[in-house]
Amino acid sequence: MQYFWTVFWSFILTHMLTYVVSSMIGTGYDLNTANILSVAVTILILIVPAILPDEPVENTHH
Known part of the structure; x- marks a missing residue:
């Protein structure tokens, strides 16, 4: 189900x-x-x- 929602x-x-973006630059919308x-x-x-x-990241003390 997680993959379905990601794809959706x-x-x-x-x-x-x-x-x-295509509307802003003045070109037609291309579905492909x-x-x-x-x-x-x-x-x-x-x-x-x-x-x-x-x-988890190790805490290193200098």
């Missing part, structure tokens, strides 16, 4: 961002570009937590 929200927010960006954002969101360390 990244799809919605990326399409919204693509629409707003938004879909490709949404897949890239979803993959990035799912990979970043796997890369980050989970262990």
